[in-house]
Amino acid sequence: MRLKKLLENLHLLTPYQGEDLEITSIENDNRKVQKGSLFICIKGYTVDGHDFAALAVKNGAAAVLAERPLPLEVPVIIVKDTKRAMAVLADAFYGQPTKKLKLIGITGTNGKTTTSHMIEKIFADRGCKTGLIGTMYTKIGDKTFESKNTTPESLTLQKTFHQMVGEGVETAVMEVSSHALDLGRVHGCDFDVAVFTNLTQDHLDYHKTMEEYKRAKSLLFAQLGNTFHHQNPKFAVLNADDPASEMFRSATAAHVVTYGIDTEADIQAQNIQMTSTGTKFEIVIGENRYPIHIQLIGKFSVYNVLASFTAALVFGIPIRQIIHSLESLKGVAGRFELVQAGQDFTVIVDYAHTPDSLENVLKTIRQFAQKKIFVVVGCGGDRDRTKRPLMAEIACRYATHPIFTSDNPRSEDPIAILKDMEAGVAGYSSYKIIPDRKEAIVYAVNQASSGDVILIAGKGHETYQQIGNEVYEFDDRIVAREAIKER
Numbered sequence: 001m002r003l004k005k006l007l008e009n010l011h012l013l014t015p016y017q018g019e020d021l022e023i024t025s026i027e028n029d030n031r032k033v034q035k036g037s038l039f040i041c042i043k044g045y046t047v048d049g050h051d052f053a054a055l056a057v058k059n060g061a062a063a064v065l066a067e068r069p070l071p072l073e074v075p076v077i078i079v080k081d082t083k084r085a086m087a088v089l090a091d092a093f094y095g096q097p098t099k100k101l102k103l104i105g106i107t108g109t110n111g112k113t114t115t116s117h118m119i120e121k122i123f124a125d126r127g128c129k130t131g132l133i134g135t136m137y138t139k140i141g142d143k144t145f146e147s148k149n150t151t152p153e154s155l156t157l158q159k160t161f162h163q164m165v166g167e168g169v170e171t172a173v174m175e176v177s178s179h180a181l182d183l184g185r186v187h188g189c190d191f192d193v194a195v196f197t198n199l200t201q202d203h204l205d206y207h208k209t210m211e212e213y214k215r216a217k218s219l220l221f222a223q224l225g226n227t228f229h230h231q232n233p234k235f236a237v238l239n240a241d242d243p244a245s246e247m248f249r250s251a252t253a254a255h256v257v258t259y260g261i262d263t264e265a266d267i268q269a270q271n272i273q274m275t276s277t278g279t280k281f282e283i284v285i286g287e288n289r290y291p292i293h294i295q296l297i298g299k300f301s302v303y304n305v306l307a308s309f310t311a312a313l314v315f316g317i318p319i320r321q322i323i324h325s326l327e328s329l330k331g332v333a334g335r336f337e338l339v340q341a342g343q344d345f346t347v348i349v350d351y352a353h354t355p356d357s358l359e360n361v362l363k364t365i366r367q368f369a370q371k372k373i374f375v376v377v378g379c380g381g382d383r384d385r386t387k388r389p390l391m392a393e394i395a396c397r398y399a400t401h402p403i404f405t406s407d408n409p410r411s412e413d414p415i416a417i418l419k420d421m422e423a424g425v426a427g428y429s430s431y432k433i434i435p436d437r438k439e440a441i442v443y444a445v446n447q448a449s450s451g452d453v454i455l456i457a458g459k460g461h462e463t464y465q466q467i468g469n470e471v472y473e474f475d476d477r478i479v480a481r482e483a484i485k486e487r
């Protein structure tokens with residue numbers, strides 16, 4: 001694409017008058033620059049991309065987009081906010097791919113990954129080629145690619161959507177994190193449906209207050225726009241049981257459809273019963289009742305099913321097909337995943353790393369556990385510190401044998417993280433501290449007797465543990481399996 005044509009999309013008050021050049025790619029990392037790239041300088045949290053502009057030019061950059069003048073031999077286009085501009089240029093360069101896709105965005109503290117997989121399954125079961133972007137990976141059809149962030153920055157995102165369109169994807173489902181919304185990573189994404197799961201405490205290291213965290217989440221609903229698309233209507237799918245939904249409703253002019261359990265909603269779950277193979281309930285829509293028997297357990301799973309059901313319903317997918325897809329879902333990796341290695345006690349690996357998710361999972365376990373409940377849990381370093389004492393207290397409140405250990409300590413001292421956790425459990429003496437995660441898992445496995453339950457929380461599908469700057473191979477499921485075998 002020609003540079004002038006590309007820059008027209010920025011609608012600068014003083015249009016670019018410089019040399020017109022062929023732009024072969026857009027990059028914001030000098031290490032990816034090739035001959036003819038437009039290099040965008042982004043001031044990051046760690047380094048300033050402006051400091052890499054000269055290197056980018058050396059690597060072949062034809063032009064540079066920056067927030068201040070730079071002494072370079074190629075054209076330097078100055079804008080106030082390169083991150084905002086990057087989203088616009090990425091969308092234009094890749095041919096506005098989200099306009100060619102049915103795009104479903106999911107936000108909320110917990111349940112995004114699970115719900116996105118449910119929605120993807122409903123569309124895939126209909127023979128539709130799907131795309132998925134989220135915490136575990138980016139997926140195009142059956143191929144998966146590693147993802148660094150739950151929601152990547154705009155350039156990576158638009159490139160991925162472009163690839164999806166090229167490979168025949170019709171429907172893309174993505175998790176939209178609060179960081180992404182706040183940092184404008186999804187600017188320009190033409191969402192058709194925005195889904196809200198729930199809002200509880202997390203990420204206060206970044207957002208500082210719950211109000212700010214909620215405001216960031218509300219941007220997804222604001223982004224559905226204020227224009228009506230009567231041929232392709234846009235929908236906000238909101239959780240009637242979560243008070244934050246009111247703010248999200250007011251943030252959008254799109255059609256609002258609610259789901260819920262405890263509060264009256266357009267799509268409601270009633271008569272919820274736990275069975276030996278999962279959960280049975282009825283989905284009530286007006287006068288109609290649709291029985292469903294899913295293979296997952298817990299009230300939180302019912303919420304995820306309702307959110308997915310509603311998102312699919314607004315696209316006009318027949319109810320019996322939606323129900324069939326949801327009933328045949330066995331689970332999502334690392335979410336309430338059972339480790340079965342011939343033992344006579346239950347071992348569950350789950351991604352609960354927030355107070356609310358830990359409480360939900362432990363409450364669910366309490367519904368069926370007959371004997372001891374072990375929980376092996378830690379808290380991530382360089383993340384919200386205020387959730388640490390809360391998670392520890394929840395572990396002690398619901399489990400008979402809580403074991404505090406390390407999650408991903410990152411740059412923090414693991415012992416200091418454990419001290420933050422301990423601050424929440426002054427009134428308890430039931431817990432044990434084993435800083436080494438493997439030792440903690442082995443200890444729980446060795447202590448368990450027939451009929452007990454062990455919950456290993458926090459890392460779910462993760463296959464690594466980050467201690468300092470080192471990333472080690474670590475998979476709770478494999479460690480637990482080996483511990484069971486060696487018992």
Ligand SMILES: CC(=O)N[C@H]1[C@@H](OP(=O)(O)OP(=O)(O)OC[C@H]2O[C@@H](n3ccc(=O)[nH]c3=O)[C@H](O)[C@@H]2O)O[C@H](CO)[C@@H](O)[C@@H]1O[C@H](C)C(=O)N[C@@H](C)C(=O)N[C@H](CCC(=O)O)C(=O)O
Nearest residue numbers: 028029030042044045046047049052149150151153177179
């Ligand atoms: C705080 C934050 O969001 N950081 C994100 C940010 O990194 P950063 O600001 O540190 O970037 P930087 O390293 O300073 O680089 C600045 C610029 O210089 C460029 N650069 C850098 C080095 C170099 O040699 N050459 C070069 O050109 C970089 O390409 C970049 O354009 O930009 C990176 C690239 O897009 C992100 O990967 C990174 O996410 C980090 C890994 C992260 O941990 N983010 C978390 C907080 C996050 O975003 N989490 C959410 C939600 C998680 C959930 O609840 O599910 C998520 O969506 O993942």
Ligand SMILES: Nc1ncnc2c1ncn2[C@@H]1O[C@H](COP(=O)(O)OP(=O)(O)OP(=O)(O)O)[C@@H](O)[C@H]1O
Nearest residue numbers: 109110111112113114135300303335350351352357
């Ligand atoms: N609807 C829900 N409400 C509360 N907790 C949930 C819900 N769904 C899942 N959980 C719990 O939260 C954990 C994380 O679920 P999931 O990975 O689907 O959430 P997420 O929003 O994608 O999280 P992240 O922001 O870390 O990517 C699960 O392992 C489970 O313990």
Ligand SMILES: N[C@H](CCC[C@H](N)C(=O)O)C(=O)O
Nearest residue numbers: 353379380383407408458459
């Ligand atoms: N997306 C979440 C994942 C946390 C997972 C937990 N294992 C941790 O490392 O804290 C985050 O980055 O905060």
Ligand SMILES: [Mg+2]
Nearest residue numbers: 112113135175
């Ligand atoms: Mg996720």
